[in-house]
Amino acid sequence: MRLTTYMDGTHELPTIVVEERLCPLEIAVDRANLTTDVDATSVRRLLATTGKADWEYITRSAEQLVAADPKAFPGIDSVALLPPVPDPQKILCLALNSKAHCQEVGVPQPAIPWFFPKWPTSLTGHRATVHPAPAVTQLDWEGEIAVVIGANAKCVSAERALEYIAGVTILNDLSARNLIRGIETIAVTKAGDGQAPCGPALVTLDELGDLSELRYRTLVNGVIKQDGSTADYIFGIEEAIASISRVITLIPGDIISMGTLPGVGLCRSPQEFLNEGDVVDIEVDGVGTLRTTIGSPSTAPQLGPAAGAPCYDAVTDVSHAPIR
Incomplete structure (x- = not known):
């Protein structure tokens, strides 16, 4: 599984990479019909609420979505990528x-x-x-x-x-x-x-x-x-x-x-x-x-990739078990 995050207009969109196309995580997770409660609103939250067994289903779901309509998903070279x-x-x-x-x-x-x-x-x-x-x-x-x-x-x-x-x-x-x-x-x-x-x-x-x-x-x-x-x-x-x-x-x-x-x-x-x-x-x-x-030197404030949003928030209901 390859995970990215990019700026979609004014908000961050976490995605899974399939053949250089970017499938939104929330769509892939919804299509996967997982039995666990998964938070796909960010890559960090996805990692916190899933395990390796879930990743296989999410990847397969994204692959099916992209295969059905590749042009519906942006190419990885056409977007402004943030850190994953x-x-x-x-x-x-x-x-x-x-x-x-x-x-x-x-x-x-x-x-x-x-x-x-x-x-x-x-x-x-x-x-x-x-x-x-x-x-x-x-x-x-x-x-x-x-x-x-x-x-x-x-x-x-x-x-x-x-x-x-x-x-x-x-x-x-x-x-x-x-x-x-x-x-x-x-x-x-x-x-x-x-x-x-x-x-x-x-x-x-x-x-x-x-x-x-x-x-x-x-x-x-x-x-x-x-x-x-x-x-x-x-x-x-x-x-x-x-x-x-x-x-x-x-x-x-x-x-x-x-x-x-x-x-x-x-x-x-x-x-x-x-x-x-x-x-x-x-x-x-x-x-x-x-x-x-x-680029050129700058005195402008650098707010980071989250554009001034809190760098993290509390993650609840996270298992302390290793990834299986």
Whole structure:
């Protein structure tokens, strides 16, 4: 199952991707005649109120609807995509989680997973133009694989962590290198407005192969800058989830970005940073391509993909069981 969210006029519309067509989740769920009470008004709510068994029926329903009348559904390239989950409660990112990236930066590999947050105002979608704040003068790319939580997770073991993941998406951890002043400035350098492009879709695990060897690459203006796989991770996805959930409850829709590969602009000789008009493409095998264009600096408030709406609201009647 591939899930997206796009702007339909003035409101967000969660959809399922079928042959590059977008079928609204509410229509697919209604047609599926599920026996459970499913909330399909957002991708996050869908994850919170369904399990993997439901996903099969929802996908089949969407496929039948699109097959019956393809032109009734917009193409994925014809809409303004938001992040697949525009309203996560938490966005947590791993720093220095690549052996080769630690080597290029010249720091020792961390002994435990090291996380920092981004905010809903950092999020933007596929094909978005990011307008950095004027204070950001050395904007760098960091192509990353991100996992989206699909069930409430607390004190989860690494052995069972994959049961709590809904799927995988792509995140560009845009970083303001000129603002680095030490570890105390990590949130400022990483979590600026628009500095977390995410998308284009959330792809459920059943569509992907071995996550421990998932290949991905970053291109700037068509030139490959990063190329590697999750095999270079210091801490795997399962370890990351186990580490976070020891003390933090992860809920459906939460995003965990797994860290970048070597090849960032900061460590090139000479150093390279993004300029207005540059285009960054992050390609992940089996997931797709996330494209971001760098725009002119702006002082305008960035309200995030939810356009000023609360980043999340209370989710009721959510099972604490893992996804089966």
